Amino acid sequence: MPGKQVNNTDDAFHDSEDAGRYSRQVVLSGFGLAAQQKLKEARVLIVGAGGLGVPVLQYLTGMGIGTIGIIDADVVSLSNLHRQVLYNENDIGKSKVETAVNKLSKLNRNVRFEAYNQLLSVQNALEIVINYDIVVDATDNISTRYLINDACVISHKPFVYGAVQQFEGHVSVFNYLNGPTYRCLYSTPPANGEIPDCNTAGVLGVTPAIVGSQQALQVVKLITGIGKTLSGYLQIFDFLQDEQYKMKLKIRAESRQITALRNSYAEVVCNTVLKLSVDELFDWYESGKQFQLIDVRELKDFQTGHLTGAVSIPYNQFNTGEIHINNKQPVVMFCQKGARSNSTAQMLQQRYPEAEIYSVLGGMEYWEDEFDDEYIITPDLQNGGGSTV
């Protein structure tokens, strides 16, 4: 599955420019032009363009990796900006992948970007991973980490692992030259609720930048062969106490015996809900895109006015009733301010792991601020309101 190719510049002008651009690292003893050439020939996939992915992308782009694949389905939101400093306030609501490629292309036009504006899934993981030399796990949830692990073991690709939570960071290189994998460290995913999810745990803005920079360093070492990597070790950073701990890993033979992906990796769902801005939703209406809109506000709010095509499933009935969705169309959850739509989107995503489910940021309040009563229907109250499920 080829990514959307955004930039491909390979002319002589850029070759001659390289000498100046990379002079400060080429001059390093043990690095030189040979290592720079290896970076240029390398193909690296970064899964996640968030807190970890941003520094990985920035440094790998700056240092001259030849081809960078980026996969993420999220849009930029205000709560991202304290740590995802590639984005700015004007990018809120825009696709992370597209925004990142746009900015990174200006950092280094010699890099070729392959953009995947989607989630890494059981359906696409093997097709995508096979196209790259190294995968960087810069995700924010456990289930995708197991998916990446299994896809890389099957495809014989090393992957550079990074994770942060509160004031702690983990880094390793897995599945490199038959070294340990993530399942050698944690053979099975934790149960739901066993460890804090990303929404509740919190993260200090700068800490993913340190872990992501470590990941970028590991990638460069894997490609060029300089120094040693963290293959075989888990490096732990305690950012609060400024301490580090390094654990030597052990290979579990059965962790390598993976021949196919599992049907689902959704046992642990952690903030994998997609966000949709009101501007994007407006564009969907304007373009006639097919989607299912579920309004989880109280029925009386729904009857006062709701968006065109919305069906009403009030929040307090959400867990009791049967909910049927069409897997072929995106599902958009909608409420007054965005909180109830987010939590119901998470519930629905757990029930339908393969469905494309969005929560509209800011809900009806943002919609009315931006678009007043456009696409808003006020149902005939005599008939008891709009369609309900």
Next chain:
Amino acid sequence: MLLFIIAMNVLLFGITRDITGQSRLTVPADAGVTTVAGLKQWLGMHYPAFKQLQSLAIAVDNDYASDEDTIGPEQEIALIPPVSGG
């Protein structure tokens, strides 16, 4: 005999800090803990939330340790649960 005098030092990471409210703890010398599995049992007795942790790596002197590995008082133990965020 040294084995029964010195307590065992355990470094804590991730959720295990939240469970115990500290960043390290000591297993008393008289607790009778001699294996990784025994340590897990001791932890579950004193902090019931440990019983819910299916996914927990334990290092002994910086080496990944399995349940059956033996541990002694002069060794440094670390409890390392997975972290998920990014």
